[in-house]
């Protein structure tokens with residue numbers, strides 16, 4: 174049966190068909206951005222894992238190359254799992270990756286390997302070798318043979334290369350540090366670089382330096398530990414399937430990481446995305462001097478549906494990441510190259526939304542659009558009360574739960590207001606992305622941002638969560654902004670200039686292609702003004 178491909182994205186990274194997951198080894202080499210990812214060349218479910226490989230000059234339009242790493246040696250016979258690139262002196266990229274050498278114990282017996290290009294003068298780096306000598310470069314210890322994976326990008330300090338590998342010991346999540354003088358003989362540091370009880374397996378650790386608060390320029394990974402004050406440490410928690418980061422300090426002498434007190438490890442910590450993003454990885458772009466984050470966004474449809482459509486998994490739009498002026502969190506913003514796909518534009522200024530109003534934004538392709546809007550209001554006096562009891566629960570659960578319980582329709586004071594993405598003609602289906610402002614008993618304000626898939630589709634089989642995250646914003650100017658990248662089955666939203674990001678996957682039955690609509694709405698008693706709205710129909714990217 175030929176399946177109508179209404180859910181394929183038009184500008185998010187995807188292969189022509191089959192399954193993808195984690196981003197691997199993003200890097201820049203001789204004029205091209207390289208992107209690798211976990212890929213099943215045989216189907217739309219996880220398995221037979223190889224490294225897909227694409228190149229691009231703008232990280233938006235991609236050319237598909239043959240897989241860079243496929244199982245070919247005893248040390249990666251059952252899969253080439255996630256890893257990272259390090260650019261060695263002399264502009265020589267090397268890949269560190271996890272090889273699975275036995276199927277048991279589940280999910281597989283894991284070692285770390287390295288691979289190098291066969292021809293450094295090929296800017297596409299189409300061929301890679303895994304030298305028999307020195308591979309595997311790392312073996313697990315007895316206790317972590319099946320929980321020992323995802324080597325990070327390495328950095329160089331005091332005569333040693335250092336890198337991290339994700340692991341666990343019982344329920345304690347661990348990032349082990351390894352060091353080497355020559356990049357082939359590695360030894361484990363005395364203590365874990367960082368660990369935390371009760372968090373389970375740490376996948377895909379990422380560690381990188383930050384510029385001063387508010388400075389958008391990124392820093393080279395290999396300069397880690399030199400002159401920088403702040404760092405980001407990120408792990409993907411296998412148990413929750415979300416990516417968490419802290420901002421902290423790197424104690425070079427004792428080879429340990431210490432998160433700042435203002436940020437928390439694990440479950441209650443900060444997230445790159447309060448929706449669907451996992452196994453992310455950053456790299457430094459030497460051309461534009463920025464740090465870029467790649468994250469995997471899996472499907473929320475059933476395995477049967479994935480098999481029927483022949484593909485599963487997308488990568489989110491690469492995001493620039495830098496430290497917020499407060500120093501307390503990161504800011505994220507889609508790379509500006511995305512704007513080259515902007516076509517037909519619609520502008521709106523100073524449009525009032527009274528309680529219950531919903532206004533359609535016409536004249537754009539609502540299934541494939543980039544919308545950027547700022548909302549203002551004149552008073553906070555009507556803000557709903559924030560229940561103190563909510564603070565007894567983890568912050569991320571509170572946000573998600575309030576979004577789920579109140580949705581976009583339960584009337585509020587200041588908010589809910591925002592957009593209705595991928596809405597059907599008569600609003601039988603829609604995905605609202607919106608804000609709700611609360612007033613605490615001490616008269617401070619809490620801003621909640623939600624992306625709610627509950628009513629996104631009449632299809633009852635899909636996973637339709639209501640996602641939420643708080644936005645740490647000072648409402649002095651009574652303004653909140655929202656940018657959403659809407660692309661057929663994904664709604665990727667940046668609240669308040671990238672302070673809080675939430676991505677949802679949705680599969681409308683009615684609101685597809687030309688039948689999708691975009692609205693702005695307000696269901697609060699306080700009048701909201703759409704101060705400025707820009708919506709651009711997006712062109713299709715050249716995609717693999």
Ligand code: DQQ
Nearest residue numbers: 195211254255322376452
């Ligand atoms: N995916 C890879 C592993 C990694 C996991 C296997 C995270 O290396 O830990 O495809 O999604």
